[in-house]
Amino acid sequence: MTGTHTRQPLLSRRKLFALGGAGAAGLLGTALALQATATPAHGRRPRPATSPSTSSSTTASPSASTSASASADASAATTVAGQTLVEVPANPSFVFATDLSNNAGAGEASAIASAYSLGAYEVTNAQYKAFLDDSSRTAPSYWDGDDFPSGKDEHPVLYVSLEDAEAYCDWLTDQADGWTFRLPSEAEWENAARGPDAYAYPWGDTAGTTYASGVLTSKYNYNAVCAAYYLANYGSTEATYDNKNSTRYGESEPISDIIAVTSTGGVSGWIDHTTWTGFVYTDVFDELTANGGNTSAVGAYPGGVSSYGAYDMAGNCFEWTSSIITATNGGEAGQQVNAVRGGSWYATGRSCATSYRGEGRDGSGIYLTVGIRVAADQS
Template identity: 50%
Template sequence: MKTTCLTTLLLLSLTLHAEEKFPIKSGNGISIPSPIDKTMTEVRDGGKTVKIPAGMVYVPAGKFKFGESETRELPAYAIARFEVTNAEFKAFADATQYRGVPRYWKNGTYPEGKANHPVLFVSLNDCQAYCDWVSSKTGWKIVVPSAEQWEKAARGPKGTLYPWGNDKDSSYRGGKLKTHFNYNAVCAAWMLEHEGKTTTTYVEKSQQAGKQGHVEDITTGNGRVFAVTADGGVDAWIDHNTNTGFVNTQIYRDLVDKGGFTTPVGSYPTGVSHYGCHDMAGNAYEWTSSIIVATNGAERGQEVNDVRGGSWYSTGRSGQSLCTGEGRKAGSGYHSVGFRIAMEFK
């Protein structure tokens, strides 16, 4: 009988990396430059040429759809093509001797094989420190994007609910998931295929605490069995009333301790936004500088920072580009939250 150790992709040996080597490659082979590489690219905006950092895309000035029905307006700005990766954050941490490294890192570095995955367990304060470092080294005005900047970049000029359109557009047939983004069904499908017969234990807070069983037999209090549905949903991921489901097992905790079920940034090219941003749905929630009163999750009713785009942990609906009521406290890091940076023109 197999143990709760994760195999293949999830057995990640921890090694101390030498100096970060840039550029690194995204999941679809695009070069990601050093975060302080000053190389600029030229883009056309009407009759003028604008220079932006090589790792960013340009979002022109103008009005856009915000939320369900609002119209707002922003000046032009640039925003990162990808979420900040483990390798990029490590370059910052090494250069500044920063102490706030993510909790899943060991000996000051990220797990082997995750250089080009989004960094997680970073607080908004950590993200702002990273932005300050890039600004100081490049002379650019680098910021954590506002909710408005983030949403315009994700929804494009048509104001779609997802970067690619108005539907989640996922399906599950013959044990294979077809999707535009990394959300909880990706993790569930992989687990069922590769770890279905693995024995795991329900954790102490669960109503089934101490009970053991195969991953494919995980259940919730209402009797649902761990499975991916035909439309790309997930049964028995979590039941908050009974603390049962996949999230309340030891195999899930082991996964979080290794940085979660993230994928290399840029692994879903069909999910790219109109302006050229990858992973604005799924992989990692992204911090914004905007404050909301959360309407979902443990932060419900609290004044927190808006986080956008869903993650490897969250449902397909959470990948929508408008506010879904998710927020987090600025001083804490979370297993499903990372960030991308933006540049404002001075």
């Protein structure tokens, strides 16, 4: 390697994920906020009755129509058992936007006969801790014992199995007189994300993501957010391929030689399953995931709010649904699993579209990209 590249000792790099109390995601918000001249919003989530601001560090200012719509819907939100809920109307004529097998053409009909409520936010680490404190279930593996990482109280909880998620819903039901909490079906999830205008993204038909002069502008948290942060702040730092299956095992190179972001927010060099190379197969990425990954505080991207007032239905973390599908993507392809929807901080932009299907996970497993959004019905 040339002398212009630096390799930080592992100890120094580990400090990166502890600084600011929120790990890499918190620093990511701060660094990109300075570049985008916006205020980071990786702390408390916005109050439901307040119009979305431009506080998200990597988000362009939402349009007036988006802000007005979100404000109107959020003002009707209800808080039950500590969960902020928004109402989604029935849709007896609901049809999936795409076919499950190939994400093309119209999918099957799945009538939604009754109105239902949906969590305005993904379930946070702090909310899940209250449940754990009142149960005997095991804390997620990225926590330090019974405590979530410092500064990540408002980040979505990850590494929760389907059974964990269902137990959490049952716990909420026990506290909520006249309400039953559950996981949404896949149809309910997509119906809520697409909204009455059947948007391709929760906020509209275009992603609107741009990357120029090292600054990413995005309405949602997906893998380009992570890539842009490392390029802007640690591009010359060398990462080492540490998976023994990798064709480059033990080799190191600057992060800027591994990943790149296109002008529209596409990412290259993120992962190569055939050679076990890419950013995902490096020691730097391993350290990031040990702290719960590059999630952001729920509601930190107000420009991405849905028509019904739900935040982070694109990116941040995949969300369990109650529906069983035959997965068509990833390592679960061909298996009967529970559908997960919405994309994540790890996912490509394509996976975050409201119509994207085929991602599923074994309900007994725990995953660094899968969390919970509750649904609820009032008796």
